Amino acid sequence: MVKYSTSLDTTFSALSDPTRRTILLTLQRGHASVTELARPHDISMPAILKHLHVLEQAGLIEQKKTGRVRMCRLTVAPMQHAADWLSLYRVFWENQLDALGRFLEQTGPEKTKKQENKLCRKPPSHPSRRS
Amino acid sequence: MSQAAVASQSSLVISRTYPASVERVFKAWTDANQLGQWFAPTDDYTTKANVDLRVGHEYRFTITHKGGNVHTILGIYRLIEPPRKLVYTWRWEGGPASDTLVTVDFTPDGEATKVTITHEQFTNTEDRDKHNEGWQGCLNRLQRTLTTVA
Numbered sequence: 001m002v003k004y005s006t007s008l009d010t011t012f013s014a015l016s017d018p019t020r021r022t023i024l025l026t027l028q029r030g031h032a033s034v035t036e037l038a039r040p041h042d043i044s045m046p047a048i049l050k051h052l053h054v055l056e057q058a059g060l061i062e063q064k065k066t067g068r069v070r071m072c073r074l075t076v077a078p079m080q081h082a083a084d085w086l087s088l089y090r091v092f093w094e095n096q097l098d099a100l101g102r103f104l105e106q107t108g109p110e111k112t113k114k115q116e117n118k119l120c121r122k123p124p125s126h127p128s129r130r131s
Numbered sequence: 132m133s134q135a136a137v138a139s140q141s142s143l144v145i146s147r148t149y150p151a152s153v154e155r156v157f158k159a160w161t162d163a164n165q166l167g168q169w170f171a172p173t174d175d176y177t178t179k180a181n182v183d184l185r186v187g188h189e190y191r192f193t194i195t196h197k198g199g200n201v202h203t204i205l206g207i208y209r210l211i212e213p214p215r216k217l218v219y220t221w222r223w224e225g226g227p228a229s230d231t232l233v234t235v236d237f238t239p240d241g242e243a244t245k246v247t248i249t250h251e252q253f254t255n256t257e258d259r260d261k262h263n264e265g266w267q268g269c270l271n272r273l274q275r276t277l278t279t280v281a
Contacts, residue, residue, distance in 0.1 A: 012252060086143050089143050089250055090143060090145065093143070093145045093248055093250065094145065095173060096169075096170060097145065097147040097246065097248075099169045099170065099171060099173075100147075100149070100156075100159060100160075100169050100170075100246070101147070101149060102169070103159060103165070103168055103169035104149050104150075104151045104155065104156065104159060109151065109152075109155070
């Protein structure tokens, strides 16, 4: 079993910063040195190192020192867990929305209002305003 | 732009359009009796809804699977703008104390209604970790039940 539970919150917390997100995006293209990661950001090296530390603590990246160069690379598992969390809710809500559709269909239009029930099941998604 | 894509991983947006008036869809979403008739992921679940539709007051959905498993969702209404908008906190009972936040927008689209759900995570950021075990357990149970009945 992976340490799924603790990493999930930490993942989102680590993702809550734009600099850290940019670092992750850079690392999506492959490993990079700390200097390379720092280059696009107008912040100090200690600040970058702090961000990298947060990402490392969250298990999103790994740092390795080869000689004098510190290399970073992405570790995918926590990101995957975060995505899993959302997938679960997506499934949940899609099911709920299906159920609501069935309910609305079964109960029919309200009796107080005379509505022509000629709308098909999948009404157009573009908004059409009534005058 | 890609940053937004990463950021959006912490919230989920889903919408659906129904051939029904906004009033009717809003009522289906807020009336305890009507919620009890549809707010279950599949026919294998029955839902009992308790709703106190006032800002600051609670709702509670008790969702029972035919196999006997019970899941309870509860939360507090934060904003009620009939028939257009609902905002409420969301938590699985037995899960962590940290709430998530659900916003439901009901938008007229001709004679139809577009429902947009925005489910955001972690409205409280403190003390999340220690509660997370239970939360994960809930999600795992939910995943199991959803996949077994799918």
